[in-house]
Amino acid sequence: MVKIAVDTAGGDHGPGTTVYGASLAMRDNAGLECLFFGDQSQIEAALPGFADTSRMEIIAADEVITDEDDPLRAVRRKKDSTIVKGLKAVAEGEADAFVSAGNSGAIFAGSVSIIGQNPNVTRPASVTVLPTVSESTPHYLIIDSGANIAAKPEHLAQYGRVGSKVAEQLLQAENPRVGLLNIGSESTKGNAFTKETFQLLSADEDLNFTGNVEPHTLLGGTHEVVLTDGFTGNIMLKAVEGTAGILMHDLLEKIKANSSLAENDEKMMEDLMYSYINRYTNQDIGGGFILGIKAPVVITHGSAGEMMFKHSVEMGAELSKSIIFQR
Amino acid sequence: MVKIAVDTAGGDHGPGTTVYGASLAMRDNAGLECLFFGDQSQIEAALPGFADTSRMEIIAADEVITDEDDPLRAVRRKKDSTIVKGLKAVAEGEADAFVSAGNSGAIFAGSVSIIGQNPNVTRPASVTVLPTVSESTPHYLIIDSGANIAAKPEHLAQYGRVGSKVAEQLLQAENPRVGLLNIGSESTKGNAFTKETFQLLSADEDLNFTGNVEPHTLLGGTHEVVLTDGFTGNIMLKAVEGTAGILMHDLLEKIKANSSLAENDEKMMEDLMYSYINRYTNQDIGGGFILGIKAPVVITHGSAGEMMFKHSVEMGAELSKSIIFQR
Numbered sequence: 001m002v003k004i005a006v007d008t009a010g011g012d013h014g015p016g017t018t019v020y021g022a023s024l025a026m027r028d029n030a031g032l033e034c035l036f037f038g039d040q041s042q043i044e045a046a047l048p049g050f051a052d053t054s055r056m057e058i059i060a061a062d063e064v065i066t067d068e069d070d071p072l073r074a075v076r077r078k079k080d081s082t083i084v085k086g087l088k089a090v091a092e093g094e095a096d097a098f099v100s101a102g103n104s105g106a107i108f109a110g111s112v113s114i115i116g117q118n119p120n121v122t123r124p125a126s127v128t129v130l131p132t133v134s135e136s137t138p139h140y141l142i143i144d145s146g147a148n149i150a151a152k153p154e155h156l157a158q159y160g161r162v163g164s165k166v167a168e169q170l171l172q173a174e175n176p177r178v179g180l181l182n183i184g185s186e187s188t189k190g191n192a193f194t195k196e197t198f199q200l201l202s203a204d205e206d207l208n209f210t211g212n213v214e215p216h217t218l219l220g221g222t223h224e225v226v227l228t229d230g231f232t233g234n235i236m237l238k239a240v241e242g243t244a245g246i247l248m249h250d251l252l253e254k255i256k257a258n259s260s261l262a263e264n265d266e267k268m269m270e271d272l273m274y275s276y277i278n279r280y281t282n283q284d285i286g287g288g289f290i291l292g293i294k295a296p297v298v299i300t301h302g303s304a305g306e307m308m309f310k311h312s313v314e315m316g317a318e319l320s321k322s323i324i325f326q327r
Numbered sequence: 328m329v330k331i332a333v334d335t336a337g338g339d340h341g342p343g344t345t346v347y348g349a350s351l352a353m354r355d356n357a358g359l360e361c362l363f364f365g366d367q368s369q370i371e372a373a374l375p376g377f378a379d380t381s382r383m384e385i386i387a388a389d390e391v392i393t394d395e396d397d398p399l400r401a402v403r404r405k406k407d408s409t410i411v412k413g414l415k416a417v418a419e420g421e422a423d424a425f426v427s428a429g430n431s432g433a434i435f436a437g438s439v440s441i442i443g444q445n446p447n448v449t450r451p452a453s454v455t456v457l458p459t460v461s462e463s464t465p466h467y468l469i470i471d472s473g474a475n476i477a478a479k480p481e482h483l484a485q486y487g488r489v490g491s492k493v494a495e496q497l498l499q500a501e502n503p504r505v506g507l508l509n510i511g512s513e514s515t516k517g518n519a520f521t522k523e524t525f526q527l528l529s530a531d532e533d534l535n536f537t538g539n540v541e542p543h544t545l546l547g548g549t550h551e552v553v554l555t556d557g558f559t560g561n562i563m564l565k566a567v568e569g570t571a572g573i574l575m576h577d578l579l580e581k582i583k584a585n586s587s588l589a590e591n592d593e594k595m596m597e598d599l600m601y602s603y604i605n606r607y608t609n610q611d612i613g614g615g616f617i618l619g620i621k622a623p624v625v626i627t628h629g630s631a632g633e634m635m636f637k638h639s640v641e642m643g644a645e646l647s648k649s650i651i652f653q654r
Contacts, residue, residue: 183476215569231518236563261588276574
């Protein structure tokens with residue numbers, strides 16, 4: 001059994017979405033159990049009829065850390081919050097992973113202070129799983145996607161090592177291909193930071209480092225892991241997700257408005273568009289996670305719907321099997 | 328009359344594409360003249376029947392700077408190249424703008440040494456025009472999209488001032504909205520570089536600075552000018568163009584392969600997809616240009632087809648009317 005600590009209060013939609021999404025994950029994964037942290041009566045009201053109550057437990061947590069809260073202060077003061085209690089359950093071995101759509105700064109800070117750091121990673125990073133159009137390499141990890149904006153070359157070298165291990169489990173990839181995000185593929189390209197990082201990664205014999213990689217080739221499925229500082233990674237992530245989401249919605253509107261298509265053809269085209277939107281805005285994948293702490297913590301969008309939350313719970317379960325989180 | 332110096336040799340396709348594209352631009356713009364630099368007989372062979380030969384001149388340039396050439400050395404040594412001779416024609420006032428699909432490093436280096444720098448810009452930048460889904464703000468400028476990768480805050484302040492002027496002409500925008508590319512919209516977000524740049528831009532009373540902006544909102548048409556260092560700008564540019572191009576081609580393939588649509592409906596959907604591909608991979612816009620030199624130089628993709636090259640010639644003509652290039 002894998003036990004997931006679920007923050008039912010976090011996110012824009014509350015227990016109606018988080019409890020339902022987690023229940024869907026339990027329904028589809030027989031070996032999954034959930035610890036629901038939050039308001040007992042709200043959680044009970046949100047449980048769908050199909051929920052297997054023998055594989056779940058409700059743990060009262062009466063405080064909520066909101067997006068307006070200062071992360072560090074909130075983690076210190078709101079001891080009865082869903083985030084603090086959920087992370088403690090993971091730290092104490094009562095759960096294998098924590099999943100939340102709440103205040104990402106608080107989750108990050110709480111993860112470091114309550115669960116503790118992985119000794120092989122000096123500064124924890126955010127990891128986002130991004131989709132590709134390739135059937136053989138459908139996803140890749142971007143590390144760091146926004147946490148460590150003043151990264152040093154040695155941090156990226158650590159992300160490469162630990163990130164490769166986690167990609168083996170999460171992406172079912174043997175000998176994951178690791179690239180360094182850069183503005184050209186030649187080894188001499190980039191700024192002082194990328195040049196120094198390139199040397200460190202090249203020297204690591206345990207790493208399948210393929211060299212520099214540019215953003216537009218990644219979507220074709222060329223790598224399992226791409227390394228970058230948190231500033232550049234966050235810009236790239238938002239550019240990719242934003243472009244996919246806005247363009248697909250715009251195209252969908254055009255199809256709906258101007259189409260002379262027959263009704264069933266229009267429906268078919270709309271379904272195709274929604275499948276692209278869900279895939280390329282990460283609904284199908286779930287959230288991101290933190291690299292550099294001792295247990296898996298999945299942080300999903302505040303706006304996550306039931307399906308995205310379900311996939312985040314499943315990601316937490318998958319991550320807990322990785323060698324980097326064995327304890 | 329506006330005179331454009333055209334490098335007919337640059338790019339993957341040669342005079343058949345560049346001369347044809349420029350001839351299309353002349354056909355659609357009565358006030359346009361072209362100086363064609365290159366191989367006389369090849370240029371003559373490439374001229375389409377509709378070309379108005381009274382508005383063009385062929386100037387022999389027998390050397391070609393290839394993509395394999397070292398930019399600085401090539402500009403110094405290949406005095407008879409299309410790039411060096413074309414830039415000289417602009418420097419000497421025989422043409423108003425230079426357009427090329429050739430070696431971008433050589434064009435950049437040659438522009439600085441032959442045409443000379445704008446005294447208001449310490450380090451020239453690359454500008455790319457990107458499309459949005461908005462009807463009221465269909466395009467915006469990204470400065471710098473890849474030239475000055477070790478930018479200082481004062482460089483971006485200069486780009487804001489000069490870039491606003493050029494946006495007024497090129498985008499027909501009054502009081503262009505200027506944003507600073509960042510990983511969050513709050514003024515406290517980002518790294519030391521963006522924080523210092525934010526202060527400089529805020530202090531400039533001549534600038535319509537709106538604050539920080541994230542990549543995913545730009546596609547909605549929120550700004551006319553977005554400022555960033557050349558490294559981040561190049562990553563964003565390739566992420567946006569790459570995502571749009573790869574996703575749209577993937578979707579087009581799916582429509583072609585699996586569709587049960589009637590033939591004319593399939594054709595309609597394909598046309599719609601191609602219109603998106605052309606718009607969002609910049610075929611409809613043309614190339615980028617250099618900010619910080621005394622005359623307009625447009626650099627387009629080596630792979631540019633006839634229509635993209637046509638639009639690049641038209642961009643050169645439009646830029647030559649901007650106040651920043653008046654001499």
